[in-house]
Amino acid sequence: MELRIFTEPQQGATYDEILAVARCAEDAxxxxxxxxxxxxxxxxxxxxxxxxxxxxxxxxxxxxTSRIRLGTLMTAATFRLPGPLAITVAQVDQMSGGRVELGIGTGWFAEEHTAYGIPFPSLAERFDRLEEQLAVITGLWRTPRGETYDHPGRYYPVTDSPALPKPVQDPHPPILLGGMGKRRTPQLAARYADEFNLPFASVADSAAQFDRVRAACAEIGRDPAQLCWSNALVLCCGRDDAEVARRAAAIGREPEELRANGLAGTPGEIIEKIGEYAAVGAQRLYLQVLDLADLDHIELVAAEVLPKV
Structure with missing residues (x-):
């Protein structure tokens, strides 16, 4: 099981604070x-x-940073046009030496759109736009050098694009899709995803949704083994119950609620919970760290959990 660190900087963080967490995760x-x-x-x-x-x-x-991989859970398709996003991700991939991954979704948080003047269409239209964005982004990246790309789309028509720049990773950076949608989410994942991610889902719900995506892969003749399967879960680890309670309080949560719905408890408890996710097919876990000042938290899990999973 691979463990990754996942943060929510919109809750209030400077770049320097984010960098400190990223470097801690890299070193750990x-x-x-x-x-x-x-x-x-x-x-x-x-x-x-x-x-x-x-x-x-x-x-x-x-x-x-120099070694750790970098990415988004999830870039909102409502925030950016697909052509400029393809350029941005390719450039950051070059800047990192090929360490970037693109998680992308429909966008869901209506209030942030109204707060910053971003259009927020219906869910059905957001799915239509996401599907077309995926076609454009992958089409641009996959176009051979020296050739041009066209896409006669409804929302994002592209004509005679030089399809540059190219990312370092070939054919392109890994694309992550996810969510609990029962029809279009599995279909898009089967067609476009390198990794399928479930945010804050129970073991049972993860098993059911993984099966839906596997079925969607079978419908188009894709081997589900080509996908990486992952979960994102809130992290709250402590050396003892008192430390678990302190860390839960710091993020405004209750220890028992986190034990039920997240990845919480002592290192032994967390290792056991990771095993439950592994049993239904998860290969990678994103540990949502909400207190970015608590670097000891990240180091504790690296020392006591990471070597055992």
């Missing part, structure tokens, strides 16, 4: 550092010092 041996793509704090008004842009952050981290 985690597989990747991922961040959310949001422009508004959840559960409050202020969110001081304010949001940071996901891809601006990743561009900085591409130069300020």
């Amino acid at each position: 041996g985690y597989g990747a550092f991922f961040r959310s793509d949001h422009y508004l704090k959840m559960g409050g008004v202020s969110g001081e010092p304010g949001p940071t842009d996901a891809w601006t952050t990743l561009a900085g981290l591409a130069r300020d």
Whole structure:
């Protein structure tokens, strides 16, 4: 099981604070550092010092780290046009030496769209736009050098594009899709995803959704083994119950609720819970770290859990 660190900087974090977590994760041996793509704090008004842009952050981290992989859970398709996004991701992939991954979704947080003047169409239209974005992004990246790309799309028509720049990774950076949608989500994952991710889902719900994606793969003749299967879970680890309770309080949660719905408890408890996810097919876990100042938390899991999973 690969463990990755996942952060939510829209809750209030500077670039330097994000960088400290990314470097700690890199030094501790985690597989990747991922961040959310949001422009508004959840559960409050202020969110001081304010949001940071996901891809601006990743561009900085591409130069300020050296080994750890970098990505988004999930870039909102509502925030960016697919052509410029393909350019941005390819450039950050070059800046990082080929360490970038693109998690992308429909966008879901209506309030952040109204807070910053971003259109927020219906869910059905957001899925249509996401599907077309995936076609354009992968089409641009896969177009051979020296050739041009055209896409006669409804939302994002592309004509005579030089399809540049190219990312370092061939044919392109890994694409992550995810979510619990029962029809279009599995279909899009089967067609476009290199990794399928479930955020904050139970073991049972993960098993059911993984099966839906496997079935969608079978419908188009794709081997499900070509996908990586992953979960994202809130992390709250402590050496004893008192430390678990302290860390839960720091993020405004209850220890028993986190034990039931996240990845919480002592290292032994967390190792056992990881085994339950592994049993239904998960190969990678994104550990959502909400207190970015608590680097000891990241180091504890690296020392006591990472070597045993």
